[in-house]
Amino acid sequence: MDFENERMKMTIFQVYRGGRTNIPLSTLLFFSYLRTFEDICIFIRKVIYHQYFRIDCLISTNFTNYPITNYLIFTFISQKYSLDDAISGDRTLSKIKIVTDSTSDLPKDLAKKYDIEIIPLNIFFGDKQFKDRVDLTPGEFYEMCNSGDYEWPKTSQPSAKEFMELYTQILDQGYETIISVHITPKMSGTLNSVQLAIKNMPDADIVPIDSNNVTLGLGLLAYMAGKLNKEGKSREEIITTLKKQYIPNTRICAVIDTLEYLHRGGRIGRAKKIVGTLLNKKPFLEVKDGQVSSIDSVKGHDEGFDRMVKMAPHLFDTLLVDELWIGYADTKEYSEKLYEAIKDIPNAPNTIRQVEIGPTVGAHLGPGVMTYCWLGDWQVKWFKE
Numbered sequence: 001m002d003f004e005n006e007r008m009k010m011t012i013f014q015v016y017r018g019g020r021t022n023i024p025l026s027t028l029l030f031f032s033y034l035r036t037f038e039d040i041c042i043f044i045r046k047v048i049y050h051q052y053f054r055i056d057c058l059i060s061t062n063f064t065n066y067p068i069t070n071y072l073i074f075t076f077i078s079q080k081y082s083l084d085d086a087i088s089g090d091r092t093l094s095k096i097k098i099v100t101d102s103t104s105d106l107p108k109d110l111a112k113k114y115d116i117e118i119i120p121l122n123i124f125f126g127d128k129q130f131k132d133r134v135d136l137t138p139g140e141f142y143e144m145c146n147s148g149d150y151e152w153p154k155t156s157q158p159s160a161k162e163f164m165e166l167y168t169q170i171l172d173q174g175y176e177t178i179i180s181v182h183i184t185p186k187m188s189g190t191l192n193s194v195q196l197a198i199k200n201m202p203d204a205d206i207v208p209i210d211s212n213n214v215t216l217g218l219g220l221l222a223y224m225a226g227k228l229n230k231e232g233k234s235r236e237e238i239i240t241t242l243k244k245q246y247i248p249n250t251r252i253c254a255v256i257d258t259l260e261y262l263h264r265g266g267r268i269g270r271a272k273k274i275v276g277t278l279l280n281k282k283p284f285l286e287v288k289d290g291q292v293s294s295i296d297s298v299k300g301h302d303e304g305f306d307r308m309v310k311m312a313p314h315l316f317d318t319l320l321v322d323e324l325w326i327g328y329a330d331t332k333e334y335s336e337k338l339y340e341a342i343k344d345i346p347n348a349p350n351t352i353r354q355v356e357i358g359p360t361v362g363a364h365l366g367p368g369v370m371t372y373c374w375l376g377d378w379q380v381k382w383f384k385e
Helices: 005-011 025-030 037-047 067-080 084-086 108-113 138-147 160-172 188-197 214-230 233-251 260-264 270-278 300-317 334-341 359-365
Strands: 096-101 117-120 122-125 128-131 154-156 177-182 205-210 250-255 281-288 292-300 324-326 350-354 371-374
Touching: 037 160, 096 214, 108 117, 108 214, 117 160, 117 214, 117 250, 122 359, 138 359, 160 177, 160 188, 177 188, 177 214, 177 233, 188 205, 188 371, 205 233, 214 250, 214 324, 214 371, 233 250, 250 300, 281 300, 292 300, 300 334, 300 371, 324 334, 334 350, 334 371
Parallel strands: 096 117, 096 177, 177 205, 324 350
Antiparallel strands: 122 128, 122 154, 250 281, 250 371, 281 292, 324 371
């Protein structure tokens, strides 16, 4: 930490003990330091679960004698709360955990900031099995696809056993409710595994949510759920906002650069792939009601890019939240170019994120895809104008 000693004393996140224990918090944490960092997190959650983080109470003499303890507390709390939250003293440790799956393509930094757990799907190249983004990066995935040395990849959802193990681990950390937001069952059996896991954990409060979406659409929804959770919204408020406001208004559209992946993944036939390639036709896709459909096509990458730029102001006028996500797969230069073209449009949102599409979805879309994802309205004519 770059804080000088006095600044550290004034900004260390403190906790009201509230009569929970007569042993000074610093002493308890100092002894817990002999265990793993994960144990410390669990300890904090279980021993001082409902108490407020403050900066004006509990700077005891023996507390400041243990700089390692100070550092660990600061690190743990800063992962979950901003400095403003700590100073205001109006945040408690949430009892709710958000879970999603790796088809969400949710960036790791957002998952960490908003306390979201991501369970990976399985990817198979022949008899070789990988965990999505755990032991196979998107770059490695595309290298294997393009090498010609492997069978075309297949994917499978996590098993019910894997979900049960994850949910049990989360509940053991002191969480009371799990809101599990996943890829639509129209595209994957992931929610079936969730339902089976829940059936075998009847005493656990686990809420399954069908995002009716995939890739950035699912990621955006999981992210918004995490934000609501961090803001202190209740279980019912998070679920209702997702189902009534966010899920019906989550939009995702994309221009595909190559037909090879759609063909190899079984999405289009060989004849359509050959004709499209000869004519340099690029399909324009949207996700609607949990299904992917082609609603138009463009001739070449440049036309697709120009139309994506032209439709942006229409999207910006309808945004429910001040944010747009641009998705890319193995070709970040495309998303960088798109970002530069739209970021200075007068009604552009303050936040435009560039998000990498991972192997599970990339197996069908391929590299070179240009994608928008947002919360708001959508009319096909915006792309065709």
